[in-house]
Amino acid sequence: MASFLSVTASMASRDAQFTLDVSRGEVVAVVGPNGAGKSTLLGLIAGSLRATGGRVEMLGAALSSESTHVPPHKRTVSYVEQRPLLFPHLNVAENVEFGPRSRGARRGVARERARAELAATGLADLAERKPSALSGGQAQRVSIARALAIDPDLLLLDEPFAALDISVTPAVRSLLRERLERANQTALIVTHDLLDVVALADTVALVEGGRIVAHGPVDELCAAPPTHFMAEFVGLNLMHGQAVETDVVDLGGGLRLSGIGEVSAGSPARATFPPNAVSLHRHEVGGSPRNALPVVVRDLESQGAVVSVALEVETGGAGVGVGAGVGLGSGGAGVGAGAGVGLGSGGSGTAGLSAGAQRLRAHVTPAAIAELNLLPGDRVVASIKASQVALYPVHQKS
Amino acid sequence: MTAIRFRSRFHSVALSAFVTAAVAASITGCQTQAGPPGDSPNTANTTNTIGTNPDAQTPSADGATIFAAASLSKVFPLIESNVNYSFDGSSGLVDQLAGGAPADVFASADKANMDKAVAAGVIEGDPVMFATNHLVLVTPADNPAYITGFDSSLDGTRLVTCAPDVPCGAATARISESTGLTLAPVSQESSVTDVLGKVTSGEADAGIVYATDASGAGKKVLTFEIPGATDDPNTYWIAQVKDAPHPEAGAAFIAAITGPGSAQLQQFGFGPAK
């Protein structure tokens, strides 16, 4: 099946090499750590960056290849940035008209298009306002209307809510969702907020280290995060190991983790569990059905009513870590949740974790911290309820 | 340094008789006699060992401040080196003197500005003429417009003159009138230096400047005499400034210029005082 957007492009100066296929109407949430290359990916698609190798194709035509580079203004791609960046010398209606006019629409046609877009965005009353007279939320709505007014084949959004006041974000988000749905708009949205992923996206493209390490349905990647970043992004702990039984994983150094799931003995597996399933003790709790891991406290961070404790598993000097050869990150292909299409795995093979201790996070009460007198560097025992540990097999790239 | 010092002193001393008799008395009046010898920082009395009459208060020009027309900037330092010069346009110097600038001597490139200085009340005694200068026609050395002299060959060429507002321009206008030759300059400059610069750079085909300027430009210009120009020369005047800080040195300077200095002045193209 020919994809709507196909990226196999690299940018040598940023050590980036992306492979991504997007279907028509698909909304992709692009997530990843800071500096992973999310904006580079968008820049390559928008045309503000020029790929040093590979191709970017949309609707079967090359936007960028060895021999061609279609400049941004000739691509049917709209770009909404973190800040609204409304032209300060134009009023709201003129801002929205700007795109259609730039693409050759007659003034009357452009004006009509802008009016319709503003009405759909609930901004008709503000048409004559100058951007300086708008609130942040209003301005970003205008910015979205402006981007949609050119009827783009592809809409790129780079953290569109990051600069907004928290109180207005939900309204702008639901507006965006409505607009995306109504137009069956294909879009890529870079975000650091799980809510955006859940509310807006069909799939998640996970970018780490200049590569797309996973691309798959939202439900799948959230339930079984393939990397630590993704796990933290969805608020889960993620550990890797080798299945020794259908419900036991060997984390290395003889440490074992029991959980719920179906893994096959001898193959790589991963385990996820929420931070509040972890409790901390000074000494091992005898006779408990719980999993018990020796850990070192790395950091303590207050998060409202709980304290988030960063921990590192002590593997007893065995130096096991995670085998670099394990094909982590070849994200689960499988049933598409939203768009209902088969999504190619985007991973480039081995997104091997750096060898070293596995990390996890525990959410405990401040009272418990006080009782344990916990400080960074302390050695404690982390016990994890087996009933809250989910075990998944790691799909090895064939 | 020593040699220069000696020479300037030599002039002063050797002409002391002339100074006292002819100049100091007439120009500076009682000023030279009024001040005690010690008033001047470089009193000749204490340093002078040469001279026929050691008792004569032979004045030195050392330390005097001289305001002189810019056209004198090359020749004056050769006549007297141990004084402080301020060379500028004559009219600018009058403005400065009227504004209270401290000077001992004022040397003007024309009578009008000296008259202005007298009228402004900044001059002590009567000014004396010490040199003349007359207008000449100059062309670039290669004479690109084939000019044959101050005649109809100037028609249609790029002639540059001084503006009538400044003395050299006024003199040019008088010459034009007396000779009946109508001039159509492409530029009327505010100073004769600018006129000469336009000619030496080749921008202009011809220029009307003073003989001294032509002489100073050497081989860079061809010089043509203007008929009747010497009959209406520009006159250079020198006088002591009222309330001068060094009246005796000033008087000595004037004596040097009007006396032995005339030889040097003529070498630079100046004509004799009339």
Add this chain to the structure above:
Amino acid sequence: MNQFPRWAWVPFWLGIAFLAIPLAAMFVRVPWSALPELLASDRAQDALRLSLLTCLMTTAIVLLLGVPLALVLARSRRPWVRALRTLVTVPMVLPPVVAGLALLTAFGRRGLIGAHLSAWGIDIGFTTIAVVIAQTFVALPYLVIALEGALRSAGSRYERVAANLGASPSRVFWRVTVPIAAPAIASGTALAFARALGEFGATLTFAGSLQGTTRTLPLEIYLLRESDSDLALALSVVLIAVAVVIVAISTKLSSGTGERVVAHG
């Protein structure tokens, strides 16, 4: 609650006095009652007309060349463009007479370019064109430097947005860059106009001085000191008045936040 030490008032007033007293002194000397008559004279009228004409021509050329020049300087990442930025500032620090000599050696009858032009029968020297060339040479950097700084600090984000909306580079320039930089362009233009109006040394050296053709206000004032100081003072007052108006406009525009309505479409 002042943001400065109290003693700063002393140098403040000294500095103000130093700047204001010469101007005040001149205003006292100006023969106000005779002013209309003085300014009605041929010489005054010619100088005024010539100065305004040449400054307007200069300003037009400065805008045509300067705005794109500043834009390339601000946006291009080529190393040699960066090197050229230094070159642009040179005429600002050049003594005016040196600027005149430089122009003479380029456009003069025996100059690098002038010699060829002269062979074609085009002589620039002693013409009004020469005045405009001299003024442009010294005034252009003022617009370029002011505008380049503004463009640089504004960044290219609006241009990027416009391109993503489908605007061609030229459309981005006319519809986005220029309107957004309008305050900086206006204040840079005012600076350049003021510099051109005051231009003296380069004009004197390069263009000459002939009433109605090359003798602009400053040259006429310089010359009139010799013969008619009353008129010189009167013209100086006119020059100061024009300069004050321009500086006021410049200050107002550069402090503006770009809240002007620019026709779109």
